[in-house]
Amino acid sequence: MGVEEPYGPPEFEDWYRREHPRLLGLLVAATGSVDIAADATDEAFARALARWKRVSTMASPAGWTYRVALNLVRRHHKHRGREQAIPVPRDATSFPTSDPAVWEAVRNLPTRQREAVLLRYVADFSEADIAAVMSVRRGTVASTLAAARQTLSEQLVEDLQEEAL
């Protein structure tokens, strides 16, 4: 006969502190907004905590949480009709990065490619983990990433050429 468990098991807090920077960074890159990203990050971790008993037994608690967070962001953008035009702030204080042009190019990728790239490079997920988060086959992840890398490469070379001119 079960009794409701108290919130905040110790292992959750450790896991939360470890995963937070990665998920927040990913969502900042995905949304271009620190505020939207921080809110979606908190909400995703809160949902994980609310279901921690189950989430903690999953093969990848982080994968589940990332999927929740990406769904929240998608929903947010759909509500605002901004799916195709996500701004990436250039202000270094709100989006510190050594190379804003990279994120500009990532921002211009189609949604699936953008998410695959962020999960691969920011979250450091394997292709198998990305497949689980995006609910696609592993082969689809590989081809999506290949297409994204090709597009990014062309885009960044174009930028360099424009700068050279």
Next chain:
Amino acid sequence: VNALERASRDLVSHPVRDPSPITVIERRASHLRRRRGSAIAALTTTVVLILAAGSVALTRETRSTHVSTSSPGVSTSSLPVAPAQSSLTLSAGNMFTPPTQAAGDQTLLRITLANGDTLTLQYPNELGIAGLGFQPATGIAWGPAGQPADCCSRTLEIRRGTVAKVFPGRDPQKAYPGSNGKDVYYFTGKNINYLAFQIDDWVVAVPDYEATTAATNNTPMTDDQRATYALSLTGRQTADGYLVLTPKPPLTLTYTDSPSANFGDGDLAVLYRACTTPTQPLPESHGFSLEARDQTPGTWLCYSRIPIVVHVTGSQDFQSRVTRELQVVANHQSAYG
């Protein structure tokens, strides 16, 4: 790729913002649990295993007959449920983790519904369905045939815990004598009132409110009707912790079109009804077919051997595994009326 890897390292090693304090996350999680509890209370969209006893006729003429599963297709009833937006909402109560039986790498879970029906589920241990927590629900119909249909028929809200915990910070407006010697409390709110029964470790809340919609023409009960409810709605707790209701006339139990059993935060729900839309066979599953429910998220599964519908939400992996691996190995439906 190098530029992307470098930029990603920068992004993670120089976080744009410190993590929110853990208390903030806990507060949000707590709010989510409360909201989840309210949603379950309203018996709206959740993930439930739905057992559809399609042949249960809900007319008063057939309420006294035994449930038959031989002719699925007869629908269940839409009894009034508590409005989702209310000034008086119930807390989620305690989670009830039902006992299970191990069978190698499989778990056998025999659940008893509030009407006494039993259902045995079998699933791989790691699915952990019992650990999600179980919450029953049922409908109560009022009066013999010929009475106005919606006088006092209700979809009950059932919680594990005590009345004080389920109605935190509330003082009852009145107490009615109950059949088990315990008082039945009447809580009032701005839009909704509740009769609250304590039956062993369970709280049964009967919503009472005024609502005039296309589906219902519901008026609050009179004082006499509430007193009758208090004396007529009885029940007991089984040895393994389930609640079984055994109302006396003029009250009778009935299936509703809401889930009869809920696991977790809408992760899995069971309804007694027949499939309402064309199904697609699932060759890998244990007797389930898919039911199309475009407006509702999650996976809807129709069980082919008895009229049961199972609604599964949660992660895609959880939905897929339930679809492939859940089995219904026994079912016993008790009589209504």
